[in-house]
Amino acid sequence: MFKTVTVLVVALLSFNVFAAPTPAEIFSTINQRLSYMEDVALYKAIHRKPIEDIEREVVVIDKASQSAAQKGLDKQSVIGFFKAQISAAKAIQYRYRADLLSQPTTAQPRDLKTVIRPALITLGNQINTDIAAYLRDGGHFSASDYATFKTTLNSKYLIDADKKALFQALTQIRLQ
Template identity: 60%
Template structure:
């Protein structure tokens, strides 16, 4: 009986060691973060605010890098990824606002300061944690992961070029 338990435990342990880390939660968090961008664009349109706000972008970038460093990631590699996310977010907002010129909406966006920004901060932290866990578990983002990323990160205003740039930056994040 004791031998059977040892055999079972060693088998389970060996399978868990060989298991490939799953990037799906990471990709889902990125998708969820980008899902807020239409509301951001609509909020800015309703309040006559520009989409590009360089000062706010720098604040977001600094906070993202700080969060990444706390999570144990290389700050410079994360900065490049968050710059890419910001570019993708602006692309979504610009394209959505262009559609609003011909297709006005009565939809009211979620509040930028009370709902969206806190959610974006939380999702940014989640992304950092997921990246760190994935990398520390031996995961590497390669061309093999691209189809899943491409299928998971979906937004009607996100082009394939936007996605490829985002994936490239994501794949270059490193642990400290």
């Protein structure tokens, strides 16, 4: 009897390991990625770098869309999502930098090249992997998911319009 119960429990747990992520888990990873943007803004302020770097944005979108295609996502449908993420990221950075004008900080940001960028790449790949798994499992993002998305993205520098644009782009992602 013990052996049968053990086999059953192991079998059930192994199915959970391969279960597609939930929308809430995907939204949480997107939020994690955006949570680095205050550090990015502070790093750029200290090093007198502009927030907008079109050349870097092109590289990010290219690498992210290639990663998405490798995970089985339609490359073109992901480009809009990554552009929306970049827009949200810049919105956070600009608003945070504006606050720094009247509320200076002595905080030190994590290093852009050795800490932040590697984390952003890892999280971006995780987002692609999770979205692909979710869609392959028959999932789709719908208007009923927006309330969870909106509350999960918790940066005080994101406004509803930023969140709506990002969510709308997310709903456009398709499998290859």
